[in-house]
Amino acid sequence: MALYYELPVYRDTYQLILKIFECTKDFPKEYKYTLGQDMKRDALQLVRSIYRANKASHKESYLEDFLDQFELLKLEIRLCSDMKVLPFKKQAELGLLMDGIGKQITGWRNANQ
Numbered sequence: 724m725a726l727y728y729e730l731p732v733y734r735d736t737y738q739l740i741l742k743i744f745e746c747t748k749d750f751p752k753e754y755k756y757t758l759g760q761d762m763k764r765d766a767l768q769l770v771r772s773i774y775r776a777n778k779a780s781h782k783e784s785y786l787e788d789f790l791d792q793f794e795l796l797k798l799e800i801r802l803c804s805d806m807k808v809l810p811f812k813k814q815a816e817l818g819l820l821m822d823g824i825g826k827q828i829t830g831w832r833n834a835n836q
Contacts, residue, residue: 739817
């Protein structure tokens, strides 16, 4: 079993977290402490799910938890873009990173079924 922090999906998710923290610091005050905080919390939850999935013998439930949180984060990012709180370029960067993460997690889940 690889250490969780050596997994490519962990590294990509960590990069996603850094980008989300960077993006949300420029949010207007009205959204910084609501939607911005939720995005940060949900992104951090993704790393917890990777850690738990990596150490568990039955990974499926943790990977499903990851995918559930991941969908919520996608929705939050889309909402930010639609409300013009997040520039389109930043949304595109996050989207590319998230596409890769989603494929890795789905592959990991399918390999463990």
